[in-house]
Amino acid sequence: MMKALTYLKPGLIRYQSVAKPKLLKSTDIIGKTLLTTVCGSDLHFWEGAIPETNELAEKNGSRGIVLGHEGIVRVEQVGSDVKKFKPGDVCIVSCITPCGTCWYCKNGCEAHCIGNDGTSGIILGHEIDGMHAEYVRVPFADNCMYKCPEGVPLDSLLMLSDIFPTSYELGVLDGRVKEGSSVAIIGMGPVGLAALLSAKVLKPDTIIAIDLDDTRLAVAKKLGATYTINPKNTDPVDFVMKLPTKDGRGPGVDTAIECAGSPVTFKMCQDMIATNGTIANVGIQTKPSRLDIERLWFMNVKITMGVVNASSTSQLLKQVVAGELDPSPLITHHFKLSEAEKAYELFRDSANSHAIKVVLTNE
Ligand SMILES: [Zn+2]
Ligand SMILES: [Zn+2]
CATH class of the missing domain: 3.40.50.720 (NAD(P)-binding Rossmann-like Domain)
Incomplete structure (x- = not known):
């Protein structure tokens, strides 16, 4: 088992024990989440604005669905077709997990990938369990993960998942x-x-x-x-x-x-x-x-x-490594993963808390 922040129904999230993810496909990896962050769109999930997530959460009953689509992981297990990563690698996980072979992926519109187990390219924490958990299954890892370079704080690299x-x-x-x-x-x-x-x-x-x-x-x-x-x-x-x-x-x-x-x-x-x-x-x-x-x-x-394709991550990573781009000033708050509910509350109340990006650490 592991701990995760789950969405149960409109207005209700819960940090609770759920089963640890397993490799389901040869292109998956299982990663230990090191860092994750709350996104403005997570607030939409929380209020119940996303029909397919509501449907899944309802089907899962008190187990719900794990939220979160931004994170840094340390790879624990890799599927047999994963070429670029091995256990121990520390990687940025992109919010879009493209199959790489469908028409949309081949035409630079990964946001609308139809080779995923969902309705688009963005399925983590939406149509499959996401990153607000101690462990996560990342589909099509070769197409959506980027090794973290040495010498750049992981907090900063976390900002390359989505925003x-x-x-x-x-x-x-x-x-x-x-x-x-x-x-x-x-x-x-x-x-x-x-x-x-x-x-x-x-x-x-x-x-x-x-x-x-x-x-x-x-x-x-x-x-x-x-x-x-x-x-x-x-x-x-x-x-x-x-x-x-x-x-x-x-x-x-x-x-x-x-x-x-x-x-x-x-x-x-x-x-x-x-x-x-x-x-x-x-x-x-x-x-x-x-x-x-x-x-x-x-x-x-x-x-x-439109929706992001997340095809610029390598380019942004180069800018960060070269010191041209520094995402760190956007990070205003830190919490432990176990304090995820508190972090959601604070992020929702950004008018008073002045939160910009809230980083959750899995200790
Ligand atoms: Zn996001
Ligand atoms: Zn695709």
């Missing part, structure tokens, strides 16, 4: 951030702050951080935002549209990265984007939004969105 690939691929790369450009980031939660750090590596001229929480804005400022705007005090669109422009260009930002996931913030992006700019929607949108296509069409605006 950095998410913010980098969907925000910075899809948003076409480049040297000398201007970037607005709306929503300075963990993913927005990660977007700020990974955008900075590409040396844009201006980064405007927008959030309703002054504490988060102070963090953004410390991490290198050129301007921080709280819409309670300053109209962000008005502020952006009045910034000086270069090269005879019209007003607006080259890239608007939406990390809040609401119709209001998506509209804000549409209202502050420059001609030929890109709106990169990272935030999970759960309600319909209005699209001002009659205006944006004439501006050659690009709009991107």
Whole structure:
């Protein structure tokens, strides 16, 4: 047996004993979890917003399903077809576990892998037991694990499971951030702050951080935002549209990265984007939004969105090793794995606790 944080039904999570995972397929590994962290999406699971997880949890009764899709593991057992890893290796586990052979995997859309034991590429802590446990079964290990390099704290590497690939691929790369450009980031939660750090590596001229929480804005400022705007005090669109422009260009930002996931913030992006700019929607949108296509069409605006493919992890790892990217300022709290329930409470109450990333250690 082992201990794990399980989801039982909407509003109910429990740290309890469950059976230790076993190898089920030749491409699996079993790892001892060293570190794991709570994600904004784990809060959605907790409140019962994910139908397939609710269904599984209900089927499992009081056993529930183990949550968590971000972690660092030490490999304990490997399946016979695992080529890249051996027992003892310490690895980052990506939130996406792609089969590598289906149409989606072969076409750079691992998020929608159909070769997994689930409905997409993201099944850990969603459709199979996840990382908030003493041990975890990782499917398709060769396609979703990365050996931890020496000399970089594991806490920092843990941030490459999800928030950095998410913010980098969907925000910075899809948003076409480049040297000398201007970037607005709306929503300075963990993913927005990660977007700020990974955008900075590409040396844009201006980064405007927008959030309703002054504490988060102070963090953004410390991490290198050129301007921080709280819409309670300053109209962000008005502020952006009045910034000086270069090269005879019209007003607006080259890239608007939406990390809040609401119709209001998506509209804000549409209202502050420059001609030929890109709106990169990272935030999970759960309600319909209005699209001002009659205006944006004439501006050659690009709009991107979607679920992370986690195909940039090696590239991010190189940036971290080279010292260009340091994820560590996003880690605000540490707990033992056995305190997982407390960690969830604190993370949910981030307005008061000011939690950004909460690291759980399996001692
Ligand atoms: Zn996550
Ligand atoms: Zn696949």
